[in-house]
Amino acid sequence: MTEVRDEETVRQQRRPEDEPGTGVVTAFGRQLxxxxxRAGMERVEFGKxxxxxxxxVASIEQGRRIPQPQFIEQADEVxxxxxxxxxxxxxxxxxxYPAFFRDMARLEASAVGLCVYAAHAAPGLLQTEEYARAVFRMQRPLLEDDVIEQRLQARMTRQDIFTRRPAPLLSFIIEEVVLRKPIGGRASLRGQLEQTLLVGQNRNVExxxxxxxxxxxxxxxxxxxLIENSDGRRLAYTEVQDDSRLYNRPGKIRELEARYGILRSQALTPCESLAFVEEMLGET
Structure with missing residues (x-):
């Protein structure tokens, strides 16, 4: 990660050169x-x-769609x-990933511990596909369909963290109002509550x-x-209005860790919380 300037924050800048339609994505498409x-293949034959x-294939070549790892490997071989x-x-x-989230995605993928406080929507790591798609569709300005599907797949891939070994310790504090918002409709909310209960059964998740x-x-x-790396390094991440910051200054980390500890004491216990979600599910 880039060194933190002024010992406080690294602002995650937008990098439009990496968005679909520009920069590295377009360069890959042109190379493909x-x-x-040169191989003498039409798109139909290559696609098959x-x-x-x-x-x-046309969308990828034109830089409008970001290729998945499996596609890249197969294309290179073919x-x-x-x-x-x-x-x-x-x-x-x-x-x-959107530019402002890329460093966080990298840190999250290798973290040995995460503490997440969610106040507006279900944490991305807990979201169902239906719920996440609804979240992306509600963004303004509107996202293109290709971008929505790309980000949806990326969000679902992040959930591999639950099956990673050794298992990281994961803590989530979620506002009750978040669990009552019918994002995507009542059926979507019901699925999200079921997902929350399911994930909450994991021994490494609270x-x-x-x-x-x-x-x-x-x-x-x-x-x-809050993020803890395998080397014991602790960081914190905040995000609002597509603007994000990573903190590594010890004073700031201690402040947020203390805040999270108080939040845990004010929230329902994990057992009470799962019972509460189950009760909400029965009302939905």
Whole structure:
């Protein structure tokens, strides 16, 4: 991660050169088209050999769609590219996330511990596909359908953290109001509550609900995530209006860790929380 300036924050800047239609994504598409053309393959034939439609291949070649790792590997093999395409696989993996989230996605994937306070929507790591798609569809300005599907797949891939070994320790504190918002409709909400209960059964996961009726509340400053790396390094992440920050200054980390500890004491216990979610599910 980039060193933190002024010992406080690293602001995650937007990198439009990595968005679909520009920069590295477009460069990959042009390289793919060049290799396919040199191999004497039409899009239809090439698409059949890699399991994609001709329209999907066109979208990738035109830089409108970010290719998945499996596609990159298959394309490199089919076109005899000798690693030219697979060399860009890591950059393509980064590009599937919005620019402001990329450093966090990398840290999350290798974390040994995460503490997540969610105040507006279900945490991305807990979201069902239906719920997540609804979240992306509600974004303004509107996202293109290809971008929605790309980000949806990226969000679902992040949930591999639950099956990773050794298992990281994961703690979630979720506002009650979040669990009552019918994002995507009542059926979507029901599925999200079921998912929350299912994930909460994992021994390395603790989910706590912060009741709306609480008079004392330490989380009025907004949502945040605490991260612990395998080397013992602790960081914190905040995000609002597509602007994010990573903190590594010890004083700031201690402040947020203390805040999270108070939130845990104010929220329902994990057992009470799962019972509460189950009761909400029965009302939905």
């Amino acid at each position: 088209k060049l290799l396919r053309t 050999r890699v399991g994609y439609s001709a329209d999907s 076109l005899g590219a000798g690693g030219v395409l697979t060399a860009l696989k890591e950059e393509m993996a980064k590009a599937q 989910i706590q609900v912060m009741p709306t009726a609480r008079e004392d509340h330490a989380g009025l400053g907004g949502p945040f995530t």
